[in-house]
Amino acid sequence: MATKAKDREELSFTVIDAIAHKHNVQPGAVIPALQEIQDAYGYIPPAAIERIAENIGVPASEIYGIVTFYSQFRMEPAGENLIKVCHGTACHLNGAERIAQVIAQATGAEEGETSRDGKFTVERVACLGCCSLAPCTMINNEVHGRLTPESINKTVSQVQEVQELAPTK
């Protein structure tokens, strides 16, 4: 478990402890605390599960059970851009599968995967609630609606281009 040990060293426990204390270290606040950890790190690092468990005084397995139960939580880092492909009823009827196919081609990542270059993580979601604009997807918290295979292809390549042009941090 060498990687885990490394993980523990690299993580700033002060951040996690601060989040835990903000929520009064109560078992009832586990989910909001995990949500904040995911906001801070982009995912739930395994070491964070152990630390939160220590803070609250419950077994890590219990926290792990919560993290894996809710689809919001991710246990691996996401790519630079997060694409959520809506598969709601209206989107399904209006060709969501075809949109998903184009996104897979354009990014190189199937649903549930991160592209090799780390640029995109593609997720399948049940419904974004923008059914009147079906089919739709959410790219980095912005919803794009009334998609066609061509328009989503263009949007994805625009996201790619913008980032290639931008100076690297």
Next chain:
Amino acid sequence: MSWERDKGNGSWVVKVGLASCGIAAGGQRVYDALKAGIIARGLKDNVEVRRTGCMGMCYSEVLVEVFPPLGRRVFYRNVTPEQIQRIIEEHIIGGNPVTEWIIPADEIDNLLSKQRRIVLRNCGIIDPESIDDCLASDGYKALDKVLHSMSPQVVIDEVTRSGLRGRGGAGFPTGIKWGFARKSPGSQKYVICNADEGDPGAFMDRSVLESDPHTVIEGMLIAGYAIGASEGYIYVRAEYPLAIHRLEIALDQARERGLIGESILDCDFDFNISIRQGAGAFVCGEETALMASIEGKRGMPNFRPPFPAQSGLWGKPTNINNVETLANVSWIILNGANAYNALGTEKSKGTKVFALAGKIAHGGLIEVPMGISLKEIVFDIGGGTSEGLDFKAVQMGGPSGGVIPASMADTPVDYDSITKTGAIMGSGGLIVMDESACMVDVAKFFLNFTQDESCGKCTFCRIGTLRMREVLDRITKGEGKEEDIEHLEELAQGVKKASLCGLGQTAPNPVLTTLRYFRDEYEAHIQEKICPAKKCEALITYEIIPEKCPGCGLCAKYCPVEAISGEKKKPHLIDPDRCIRCGLCMSVCRLGAISVH
């Protein structure tokens, strides 16, 4: 119509619909362009640009509503930032509306004449981020009336008499539910607003929270006063960031004005509200699972009784109502139970909000009196199907509901009539399907969803739905067996009977209703190995019609498996062995040169 109420005082008012749908269509850019354009032309003092929520006509987003100081208001549809300059110059400066961009008056009449907007009374009218706008529209007046002139029991009696039933789907009488929670002994009680709108195809609660959050908050406060609670939670999906943002703003504003907190409106009533974000589990829409989630556990349902009214959150008496239910409350208090129960049918009073989507011409957010027929919703309000194909069915109630065929479009929309069809009223998702929808595929779609979302506690729900999905999968692949239909029905009964919560008990409904009304489609898949709607990939082939193909190569460019080949400017060909039947070629071809059999 109440829309007229907020005409400006001698100035122009221009509003942009900025709920999620409007923003997704580019509304923020239109709003910014409008503000900049007005300032650039020195019209800042004569024209007020306002933000508002969902106007309901989502099919026309981005919507811009223009109120002249004199004369009629008009709606511009599908507005882009580039169009703003002409609207300002010709309409606002020149006084002549740009008629070709306006929604015709008869279209708006058709949309609105059969609607009755109670829950949506402020949606698309007020600025959801302004408590003053809300107060000017009678916001918190019902709370004031309740605290100063009604006892908790009188409030409960009034709500009971209104006939309001739970709008989350189950339809339990709200006043009676409040009464149970009130009677339960205990000094600490809770009110929960269930905003975990999980049904795919439903966006009513999102729209209400984004467009008029104070009305929901006021409903919670009144419920809290009625049952004797001092604390409330709004459990809202994390997938709705804008709804959460506007709720946070609204809660802060209400706190500042002393409408939440201690000694509210100088009365002996304390109430606090906090937001909990759902972390993405459909089952948490079920009330016992929802409470487990607030308590920080895995969201798994528990056996009832005890009902939440006796032992709910942290073991205390708890009352849970859905967003739409709570949004009705203040109207009922202000206008009286009689005004509310005058609307609707004998057993289903008032109105119902629907998210109208799918293959519908005028999809959006609508509110209709109970008892209206499905036909009126689809054709009169919705304008019929969107692509010229025949209307085939509506799907109500999402994964817990069912399909109602076009032949039963006269069915009135009330709890009992809808239940009789095998579907359920549900929370308000109403998906219109045309001839292109395969009913076996639709059943598989919903079962996929419930199978994914099953929490795994009950064996029948966990494994029974999986076995059902396998059977449906087989059928859509042309590998169905003669006994499969019977097998599905048997499994469906098992899952219904042996599941603890609503998710499992209703999961087979989409399968059962499609079997009931579209059995011939199942039989065509099984016996003839054809998909009549040409949807199921394994049973169709795509071909290029040589006479129509100019050889542009677009289809070949998009084909994910390089199954299309041909010389430039000559008809192309699809290799059937390579083709994965994704249909992308057909989507991108602008000339209709690709056919499917």
